[in-house]
Amino acid sequence: MTTDQFTFTVTKTDGAARTGEIRMPRGVIRTPAFMPVGTAATVKAMYPDQVKALGADVVLGNTYHLMLRPSAERVARLGGLHKFMNWPYPILTDSGGFQVMSLSALRKIDESGVTFQSHIDGSTHVMTPERSIEIQGLLGSDIQMQLDECVKLPCTEAVAEKAMRLSLRWAERCRVAFGEQPGRAMFGIVQGGEVERLRIESAKELANLDLKGYAIGGLAVGEPQDVMLRMIETVEPYMPNTKPRYLMGVGTPDDIVESVRRGVDMFDCVMPTRAGRHGLVFTRFGRMNLRNARFAEDTRPLDAESKCAASNTYSRAYLHHLVRSNEILGMMLLTWNNLAYYQELMAGLRKAIAEGRLEDHIGEVKEGWAKGEH
Numbered sequence: 481m482t483t484d485q486f487t488f489t490v491t492k493t494d495g496a497a498r499t500g501e502i503r504m505p506r507g508v509i510r511t512p513a514f515m516p517v518g519t520a521a522t523v524k525a526m527y528p529d530q531v532k533a534l535g536a537d538v539v540l541g542n543t544y545h546l547m548l549r550p551s552a553e554r555v556a557r558l559g560g561l562h563k564f565m566n567w568p569y570p571i572l573t574d575s576g577g578f579q580v581m582s583l584s585a586l587r588k589i590d591e592s593g594v595t596f597q598s599h600i601d602g603s604t605h606v607m608t609p610e611r612s613i614e615i616q617g618l619l620g621s622d623i624q625m626q627l628d629e630c631v632k633l634p635c636t637e638a639v640a641e642k643a644m645r646l647s648l649r650w651a652e653r654c655r656v657a658f659g660e661q662p663g664r665a666m667f668g669i670v671q672g673g674e675v676e677r678l679r680i681e682s683a684k685e686l687a688n689l690d691l692k693g694y695a696i697g698g699l700a701v702g703e704p705q706d707v708m709l710r711m712i713e714t715v716e717p718y719m720p721n722t723k724p725r726y727l728m729g730v731g732t733p734d735d736i737v738e739s740v741r742r743g744v745d746m747f748d749c750v751m752p753t754r755a756g757r758h759g760l761v762f763t764r765f766g767r768m769n770l771r772n773a774r775f776a777e778d779t780r781p782l783d784a785e786s787k788c789a790a791s792n793t794y795s796r797a798y799l800h801h802l803v804r805s806n807e808i809l810g811m812m813l814l815t816w817n818n819l820a821y822y823q824e825l826m827a828g829l830r831k832a833i834a835e836g837r838l839e840d841h842i843g844e845v846k847e848g849w850a851k852g853e854h
């Protein structure tokens with residue numbers, strides 16, 4: 481009997497929300513989970529053991545960036561991404577489709593795949609579903625995303641339909657190319673723009689492929705939050721409830737809370753890391769921009785009750801100075817604080833669902849944000 485080495489178990493539900501565990505050889509992912517973005521084989525401004533200590537069970541790598549530099553083949557020759565970046569735990573990699581559309585000089589997209597020019601040196605590359613899965617395999621990725629076409633919103637129904645159907649055909653090709661990789665998974669990505677019937681068809685067709693997990697793609701691309709939430713509500717009933725649901729690119733703390741409420745299990749977003757590098761901090765009192773002069777002589781730490789040294793030790797005045805001086809330590813401390821807060825938010829949501837008190841907990845969390853400064 482072959483024991484499946486990649487499993488997902490829902491442990492508790494509270495309304496549409498669930499807690500769960502994704503178990504694989506490299507470790508366990510506790511859901512709902514926030515996955516720090518480590519695009520170029522590093523979670524920017526953080527040491528790997530610091531990211532782990534905050535409670536992150538999995539980090540993200542990116543096919544587009546790593547195929548261009550240092551190349552997937554070189555990472556494989558060096559022992560794979562886990563060894564390369566000293567992160568022995570689970571890694572999820574995106575297929576690269578999104579970055580091709582958003583970062584590169586897109587040359588062509590057709591049935592075979594996408595042809596693009598590197599934003600680094602202008603060299604031409606062809607990314608097919610098969611090549612994307614090959615690259616993710618070379619990296620040693622534990623959770624590999626299908627190659628898809630993520631349309632920019634708003635777009636016409638015809639454009640959304642064409643991209644959704646292409647993505648479905650690419651999902652099938654990725655499934656074949658992925659083959660059997662024990663202990664690893666390939667996730668499908670639901671597309672369909674803002675068109676409910678397309679979203680439902682995409683979710684149903686992907687469910688028929690019996691994949692190990694499913695992402696909701698094509699969102700967090702500038703649409704209002706209510707549109708994003710409506711799309712989640714539309715597809716959730718058609719996404720197998722025994723498989724993890726991953727909402728790509730999301731989001732702010734409020735986006736995450738509202739999406740957990742609607743049955744989403746996994747999240748990724750550059751918000752906490754990128755914002756941290758620019759002086760924007762997330763706390764249980766809401767967000768603060770430490771560039772603001774009002775912090776120039778504020779001797780309080782960001783959050784005296786936080787377990788994180790970046791949050792409970794350094795004065796806002798000092799952090800304000802570091803940000804204004806564009807000091808590296810400022811980026812380090814604010815990134816650290818933000819990731820600590822995001823992990824604390826996820827741990828609180830997991831605990832509240834386990835105790836069947838998610839709605840009360842969400843009320844308390846939002847009250848803290850609204851109250852702002854104490």
Ligand SMILES: CNc1nc2cc3c(=O)[nH]c(N)nc3c(CC[C@H]3O[C@@H](OC)[C@H](OC)[C@@H]3OC)c2[nH]1
Binds near residue numbers: 540625696
């Ligand atoms: C911000 N809003 C947002 N909406 C998105 C929608 C999609 C989508 O439909 N398909 C695919 N394939 N990717 C998407 C992505 C990129 C996530 C990656 O982007 C990278 O973060 C910058 C990171 O790579 C380490 C992450 O890896 C999974 C989205 N990002």
